[in-house]
Amino acid sequence: MSARAGNHKGPLLEVRDLHAGVGEVEILKGLNLTVNLGEVHAVMGPNGSGKSTLANVLAGKPEYKVTAGEVIYEGSNLLKLTPDKRALNGIFLAFQYPVELPGVREREFMKTALDAIREHRGLEKLSVREFNKLFQEKIAQMEMSPDLVKRSVNEGFSGGEKKRNEILQMVVLEPKLALLDETDSGLDIDALKVVANGVNKFRGPSRAIVIVTHYQRILDYITPDFVHVLIDGRIVRSGGHELALELEAKGYEWIKEAIESGEQVSV
Amino acid sequence: MTTPVKQKVISRKTTDLDTDYKWGFVTDIKSDLAPKGLNEDIIRLIVDKKNEPEWMLEWRLRAYRHWMKLNYEEPKWAKIHHPPIDFQDIYYYASPVKEKRPGSLDEVDPELVEAFNKLGIPIEEQKKLSGVAVDAIFDSVSIATTYKKTLEELGIIFCSVSEAVQKHPELIKKYLGSVVPYTDNFYASLNAAVFSDGTFAYIPPGVRCPLELMTYFRMNTEGTGQFERTLIIADEGSYVSYLEGCTAPMRKSNQLHAAVVELIALDNAEIKYSTLQNWYPGDKEGKGGVFNFVTKRGKAAGVNSKISWTQVETGSAITWKYPSVILQGDNSVGEFYSVALVNNYQQADTGTKMIHIGKNTKSTIVAKGISAGHGQNTYRGLVKIMPSATNARNFTRCDSLLIGDKCGAHTVPYIEVRNPTAQMEHEATTSKVSDDQLFYCMQRGISEEDAQHMIINGFCRGIFKELPFEFAMEASQLLKVSLEGAVG
């Protein structure tokens, strides 16, 4: 997959009529989404509408089963890859609820991950010294305490520290497609700015970002190219940044009503 | 284990060899075997072969006669199951045939050196790299002892027990059996009667041993029972760290291993004893493997003395082992740090005993059990506070990690407090390697196997940090090898 990636001309990610769920329950009900390199997409929607499910399905979480539709990433079928292979090919998920790994040191964890990813990209492993230097830089950039990373991954981290740590991991691993699942929730204003700065610095023509959020606030810092509204397993409306402002002002009811009255909503 | 009860252990045969065991090879060095079985003549033969003095013969015979009274009744209280062992179908003495003791490695049988190389512990390299003095035990007889000079200059005695019997009889007479008497338990009696060899170390007063003393044990001759005996004495104000690493070649029948280890720490002395045990665990169906019935005990005899056991146990079909500390001196400290891993049909019943006698004595127990496959892991620990032990403290933590749903973890703590000033703390947890943890690691590009290994290493971190660095690396590697195929 990676061998072809450089030559690939089409969209980075194409989700076509995706149906997915857990057990018998269907959560995504025909979802379409196209993401090109260089773009930032925001996905907004009420609680339980399927935003995290979308992120998890893209990252390959085993309990989610795809029942119909397809996901094309860099021109190839993404769904046949195991989660680690997807990560190696540049997909990164900043978890809504980061997982604790007792006894696993953050530094060791990130070194192992970066070694694997660099190897996949055909790059030399960083020496311990090179890695430590890089890691220190990124920690400083994220304005995190150097002590935090000597601790076990996420263990005993505050909610905000966990979120910030996800972005730290992102900027170290340098994925192509970053899925940020409510990374802004639970952050104080200063932390939000740090996280937004991290994301903005990361933003570029060879990357794409999908931000799942409930709040327009983060979009003041990270201006999205597209905003999508996800309701009941489908993207029901797409627009520019102004759509987020509109949602903030009016909530989701007006969109739901518009759908019920038969207005054409999909893009 | 679903083995039929009538089957005899030692004569059990399997047709196919389990080639998964990385260290399974057999060295073709001629063994000098005594006939199978045990009687007073065999004991006399052992004593004769080893040229031991009369008082050793008497001691061994007393042990043997005591053992005979036990009428082949092995201890039954542990949560382990195995077919009966035919104690008359075992070789009680095997020694590599050799003319004289080698003075250096060059004189060691090249095949033996090769065997060590296969174990991944080339003595040559170790000498250079790690500054470790190695006393290699091969089928119960010491082969090569290095760094003797450095140690001698400090007055440290580090040699085989056989040699100590000849050269330091006063120490042997005083301490052998002083912590684990031959009446202690079935296997300890048997060991006292027939032990072939083992390691002896004596650290004189005020000396801090500058090297990690190390011994590698291997069991080789098929059907050879292995009965080593280790005795370490830290005299007043001394310190020693001792490492014991074990691998056994793959065998078609189960092998009995019944060792005894005795540690004595006098006033202000400290002994740190670390073990890596990866004896052949048997194949995937639970056939073969080592029966490891070991008695390890330390006496923190002096004031402010300290004895610390650290063990990483991944091997053996059955492990029955409770490294213990008798906290006799006031302010003495006892520690037990353990990782016990069982996979396939392995069974481990292991733990510790902390017997508080002196005032202000303090013990710490951290036991981590990892169970995979059909493995059964039992932690069995006793903390006993005697009436004399004013202000004794104990902290116990038992964590179990389960991989899959066919394995088991059991925690059996016994607490006996006979002094009201005692402070006891006990924590226990059971966890699983969760799918969410695996997914989180894999989402960062880490393979499932590496993720599993990483999470398990994290679980063991508190124990690994007690091990010398190289040993910790090896321990981590052992866990990985032992769990291959346990994922998913």
Ligand SMILES: Nc1ncnc2c1ncn2[C@@H]1O[C@H](COP(=O)(O)OP(=O)(O)OP(=O)(O)O)[C@@H](O)[C@H]1O
């Ligand atoms: N593993 C699961 N098992 C059962 N139900 C699930 C699972 N994951 C998601 N669901 C259900 O699917 C629906 C969508 O969940 P999802 O987490 O994708 O919502 P969300 O849009 O991210 O919501 P929020 O804004 O609250 O984070 C919910 O009703 C949820 O209960």
Ligand SMILES: [Mg+2]
């Ligand atoms: Mg969500």
